[in-house]
Amino acid sequence: MWGLQHKIFYSLVIGILLLVGCGNQTIIGNSSPAVESKLTKEQIIFWHTYNEAETHIFETIILPLFEAEYPMIEVKPVRHHYNMQLRSAIISRASTGKPPDVIRLDINWTPAIAQLDLLYPVSEFEDFEKLKGQYYEAPLQSNYYNGKYYGVPLNIFTKASIYNKELLEASKEDPPKTMDELIDIVERNQFVISMDHFSIWGSLHYFYGLGGQLLDHNYTKATGYLDSENSVNAVLKLLDLFQKGNLVTHGNRWFNVLDGQNFVIDEGPWFYSSYSLEQITSINKVTVAAPFPISNGKRAILGGENIVISKAAKHKDAAWTFIKWLTDIDAQTHMAQTGLMPTNKYVNLSGAFDETPYYQPYLDSVSSAFLPPSVPQFENINEIYSHYLELIFLENISVEEGLSEAAKEIDEILLSNSFD
Numbered sequence: 138m139w140g141l142q143h144k145i146f147y148s149l150v151i152g153i154l155l156l157v158g159c160g161n162q163t164i165i166g167n168s169s170p171a172v173e174s175k176l177t178k179e180q181i182i183f184w185h186t187y188n189e190a191e192t193h194i195f196e197t198i199i200l201p202l203f204e205a206e207y208p209m210i211e212v213k214p215v216r217h218h219y220n221m222q223l224r225s226a227i228i229s230r231a232s233t234g235k236p237p238d239v240i241r242l243d244i245n246w247t248p249a250i251a252q253l254d255l256l257y258p259v260s261e262f263e264d265f266e267k268l269k270g271q272y273y274e275a276p277l278q279s280n281y282y283n284g285k286y287y288g289v290p291l292n293i294f295t296k297a298s299i300y301n302k303e304l305l306e307a308s309k310e311d312p313p314k315t316m317d318e319l320i321d322i323v324e325r326n327q328f329v330i331s332m333d334h335f336s337i338w339g340s341l342h343y344f345y346g347l348g349g350q351l352l353d354h355n356y357t358k359a360t361g362y363l364d365s366e367n368s369v370n371a372v373l374k375l376l377d378l379f380q381k382g383n384l385v386t387h388g389n390r391w392f393n394v395l396d397g398q399n400f401v402i403d404e405g406p407w408f409y410s411s412y413s414l415e416q417i418t419s420i421n422k423v424t425v426a427a428p429f430p431i432s433n434g435k436r437a438i439l440g441g442e443n444i445v446i447s448k449a450a451k452h453k454d455a456a457w458t459f460i461k462w463l464t465d466i467d468a469q470t471h472m473a474q475t476g477l478m479p480t481n482k483y484v485n486l487s488g489a490f491d492e493t494p495y496y497q498p499y500l501d502s503v504s505s506a507f508l509p510p511s512v513p514q515f516e517n518i519n520e521i522y523s524h525y526l527e528l529i530f531l532e533n534i535s536v537e538e539g540l541s542e543a544a545k546e547i548d549e550i551l552l553s554n555s556f557d
Contacts, residue, residue: 178209179211181211184241191477231447238451257453259445297404301397312427316432331393337523347371350362361544368540421495426495478503518547
C-alpha cells in the first residue's frame with residue numbers, strides 16, 4: 138500500500154513537471170514557436186557641457202528622478218568640454234549615424250547643425266504646439282530654422298552691469314538705467330568702462346545701446362544696417378570713448394572693477410559663481426550689480442543652450458520624453474540651484490536665490506535680453522564683425538569704410554548659404 142501511494146505521488150509530480158516544462162513549447166502541428174514578451178529599456182546617450190556643480194545636480198538628483206518616473210528609459214550622460222572641437226565632433230558623428238541621441242547645444246550652433254539636416258525637427262511631435270508656450274520667446278526662436286523648430290531652450294544666461302561701489306557713490310547717481318545715462322556718468326566723472334572684447338558677445342549690446350544695428354530683422358542682409366548712419370554714429374561714439382581712455386578692452390576686468398580702476402564691467406553670472414560664498418560677501422561690499430542699461434527695449438545679449446535630438450537617434454519618442462521632462466518645472470527648478478536660469482517661464486524662483494541674491498539683476502534682464510543673429514553663418518558673421526571692429530579701434534581703417542566692408546562680406550556669407 139505504501140509503495141502504491143508513493144508511485145501515485147511520484148506520477149503526479151512527474152506529470153506536473155512535464156506540464157510546467159512544456160508550458161513554453163509549441164503545440165503539435167503549430168510551426169510558429171510561442172515568443173515570450175520581454176520589455177527592454179530604451180537607451181539614450183546624452184552629450185552635455187555641464188560644469189562640475191551642474192553635473193553633480195544632474196547625476197544625483199535629475200537623472201534618478203527621471204528614471205524613477207520612466208524606468209524603461211535609460212539615460213547615459215557623457216560630459217564634454219565646450220569648444221569648437223565639440224561642434225566638429227557632433228557634426229561628424231551625426232553625419233555617420235552615431236550617438237549622441239540628445240545634445241545640449243549652444244544656441245548659436247543650432248541653426249548651423251539644423252541646416253546640415255542632422256537634427257530631428259521637434260515641431261513634428263504632436264504635442265509640440267501645446268508645449269512651446271511654456272518657453273521664453275527669444276531663446277525658443279534660436280531653435281527655429283527654415284520653418285521648423287529643431288530643439289527647445291534648456292537654460293539661458295545674459296549679462297549684468299557690475300559697478301565699483303565707491304565710484305558709483307562718488308558720482309552721486311544710482312546705477313544708470315539707459316545707455317545715455319551710463320555714457321553721461323562716465324564722461325562727467327572721467328570713469329572707465331571695461332568692454333570684454335570686440336566679438337558679438339563682448340560688444341554688440343554697447344553697439345545696439347548706442348543705436349547701431351547689425352542685420353535686418355529677418356537676418357538676411359547687413360548692407361543698409363551695419364553701415365547705416367545710426368551704426369556709424371554708434372561706433373564713432375565707442376571709438377571716441379576708447380581714444381579718451383573712457384573705454385578699455387584690456388587688463389584684468391574682474392580685478393580692476395573691484396579695486397576701482399574700472400567703473401563698470403558687463404559680465405555673466407559666473408563673475409560671482411566662480412567664487413566661494415565668503416568671497417562673494419567680500420565682493421558685494423565693493424560692487425553693485427544691476428541690469429545692463431536698456432535702450433530701444435533691449436538690454437544685454439542672450440546666451441544659453443538648447444536641447445536637441447539627433448536625426449540618427451534610434452529612440453526619438455524616448456528622447457522627446459526626456460527633453461520634455463528636463464524642461465518641465467521640477468527639473469528646471471532643481472537645476473536652478475546651480476545658477477542656471479530656467480527657460481520655462483512658469484518656474485517660480487521666489488526664494489530660490491536667497492543665498493545668491495546677485496542673480497536677481499540677471500533674472501530681471503532676461504525678458505529684455507536680445508538674441509544674437511540666429512543663422513547658420515553666425516560664427517562667420519562674428520568673425521567678420523570682430524575683425525573690422527578691431528581694425529577700426531586700431532585706426533587701421535575708418536569707421537565708415539570698416540562697417541561698409543564688413544556689411545559686404547556678411548552679405549556674401551548670407552547669400553552663399555554656407556558656413557565654416
